[in-house]
Amino acid sequence: MQDALELIQEKLFAVWQRKLFALLLVWPICIGGWIYVSNMPDVYDARARIYVDTETVLKPLLEGLTVEADVDTQVRLMFKNILSRSNLEKVARLSDMDLLANDEDEFDELIAQLQRDIKTIKLDKKQNLYTLIYRNQDPRMAKSVVESTINVFMEDILGETRIESQQAQQFLDKQLAEYERRLVEEDRKLADFKRQNSGLLPGESGGYYNRLEAEKRDLQDATLALRQKESQLANAKQTLHDYEAQMRAGSGAGQAFSSKYDQRIESLQQRLDDLSLRYTEQHPDIIETTRLLEQLERQRNEELQNSAMVPSAQSSGDMGYYQQLQLLVTTLESEAVSMRIQVSTYDARVKDLEQLVYKVPEVEANLLALRRGYEITRQKYEELLSRKETAALGQRAGEQADALKFRVIDQAKVSPKPVGPKRALLYTMVLAAGFIIAIGVPIVLGELNPRVYSASSIVELTGIPLLGQVSDLEPSAQSLSGRLQVASVGLSAVILLFIYGAIMFTQIASQSPVASRLKQMAEGVL
Template sequence: MNELFSIVFHYLHGISRFKWTVLIVAWLFALIGWLMVYQMPNKYEATARVHIDSNRVLRPLMRGITIQTNVDRRVSLLSRTLMSRPNLEKLARMADLDLTVETDAQKEAMLSGLAKNIKLLGDRRNGSLYTVKYVHAEKETAKKTVQALISIFIEQILGDKRQDSSEAGEFLDQQINEYEKRLIETENKLSAFKQKNMGVLPGENSSYFGRLESTVSALKVAELELREVTNRRNSLKNQLSGDDPVFLPSGGSAAPDNARVASLRQRLDSLLVRYTDKHPEVVQIRATIKRLQEEGLATQAGSGFDVGGAIGSLSYQNMRTMLAEADGRVAELSIRVREYRNRVKNIKSKVSSLPVIEAQLKKFTRDYSIVKEQYNALLKRRESAHLSGEMESNADDVKFKVIDPPFVPSKPTEPNKLLLNSAVLIVAAGLAIGVGLLIALVQPVITSRHRLSRVSGLPILGAVSLIEEVSVKRKAINIILVTIPIVALLAAFAGVNFIEGLLPF
């Protein structure tokens, strides 16, 4: 540690040997630096805060369709839109920035500098608030430029308001027309599919099986009726062919037997509907009828009844008519039975296709629901756009509003000359000390026994003390003489800042 102090003391002593040189260098560099800072042109920053709702019309309409951008992206898009070349040229004319422009190169440089010095900053807490900044060497020009820029903003944003609403409305109309066509197409497909598969659609299973059951029941009734009519026809044929003759003489003796035979035949017809020919009751009734007919024939033979005359009787003609009607009824019922059988077969054949029909119906219904939902949503958005446009035209709130008017501080914003002057003072002092140290290193002296021992490499046997004849008064004068330039330098620093109006007091 002592060695370190010794080295520091040695260097300080060397610098003090050239203190006047150090002071001169400090003064020289400080004056040069302050002069350079003084010659730097002052720049004034004009600021204004505005409310710009750039998405007022499009954002409510396009929510869910388009992607919302973040603050930085929105500021960048807004800057490129509002700071276009036509707007910059118009701004230069309004702010009289083009008065000194003579050539195309100067014009390009002026427009480039204008675009570079204008800044549009967004507020991250409120996406609609923006700060407009512009830096210029002249205070009034900076303020005038910001005011002109706000005027251009108002003119362009509010002027494009109707156009933006119209474009958004056209976009919605186009989307609505497209979805309307798709909706009609899906409706037609769904309707045609339902008509084609009516009665077998999911949710109509009860109707399907009801149709099947009713058709089967109708088929059974038709088949039963066909059997009844067929049996009646066969019975009439048998009677007419002579197998079961029922024509009796005109005398009244056979009337009771004839009535009994007719009753038994009705009973036989009802039994044949339910049973076959081999049923015991059917067989018994047939035998009874046959016995009664034989007895009737015997009676007719004993009384001289003419069988040939019975053929032309009125009863025979009636039975022929009944037989013809029975034949027609059999043909009619046969056609009906075939039709019912075909219907049953057709209905049963659709059972295996029910899963496929259900899947197709779900697909058509899903497509129709999606298209209809989007179509209704677009209709609501168009109505919302119409109402929003009316509200905006009648409401007090606007798309662009000046929150803070253009303001320019009385003192220059750039450069920070107080900071620069302070830096000049510090650099000048450091540079002066460095010069003094450099001279001391070039012209070294021995200031202590330790230093002498290190330089010579020889041991020190003794030392002779220096008796200074300089009085205390003279030392004080030397200190004062050194202090005066230092104080004067500090005073000059304060004076420079005071003259330029950089001090807060």
């Protein structure tokens, strides 16, 4: 605490040593500052109040049927739109402020100044009351700017809502046409894909796998029926062969019947047995050998019928039975050939379907993607169509009752007294700045050119212990001179404060109602 007091005392000594310099600083600063503040031009405030009505008679009736805009956001955007360059240029021309600009640069600066100075303030959050404020040195100009701003604002409001509705309708129409085109294109692609992959799509004729299983079952059934038919044919041939042998044996001639086809039939039969050991019944070689063997047997039977070695004494009943056996063999052979063709057809179908087993998942995936794209496009199209109807209904409702109604509650008015500058505050700030500078500059100079003002300072500077100190007894003349210096400094400060008080009194008195009436009376007399 003692160190702090000594430090303050040293700073005051530094100021006192340069008191004349401090006086030379404080007086010019204060007097010059007060003169500058007093000569600052007055600024007048022009303002108007606007009420925004967001409630309409149709609003509760159309709730949920039309697009409900965020009215507060719309109002804020509209007020911000006032400060756009195009609107401010209109305001400048309507208020004749553009006449103050001599060239394009000055006009740009004028527009920028308008953008900074025009303010909109919402007075009450519950009630949509807004105040439009503009300040200018000329009260008539301030009022004209506010009136022009309101006029431009109202003109924009009248057409903006309808223009936005028309733009929304045009946008929706354009999007609808685009999605309709895409919907037709997706439908065409889906139809082409189904046509190209007919038979592989899920849900068609039971699906691919169901068709494959059905074809395999048909192949198995046809193969089983063919085997049964071939077994019947073999039995019929054996019966016919045995009956022929019986007929030859029953003739009593002991003659053996031989034909030119017997050796070839035996050779083909042996070859067929060899092929059967290596291949299946559907092998082409087996099929061809069987066909040749059957053909030779038919020719041999015909030769047998025409041969004279057939006993003529046979009864007509035996000959009829023999012919029935031949007819049965021929019928079974024909049915067997037909069944072989059917088995071959089923087998080809199964093989064709089995070759497509790896293609089916790809086809199903592509079909799913096409259907998904088609469904998304269709949903978007229906959504846009619904929005178009909603927007059209909202536009028709807006034509009957506007969602926003603006009314000017208070026309543009100018304050009878200037609202600026705040001279009383500025006078006080000038006085404070003068004293701060007058005290601060000597302290800074003292730091740059330090002096010793106390015994503790000597100890701090030299590091030598202090043994004692001797007081200086000033002569009476020096004491009187010191008192005069104190008195002159005090008087100078008192005079400066007196001038400040007089200026403040004059400023406050000029703002009183009495002074305003006296000023009006003087202006009326003049």
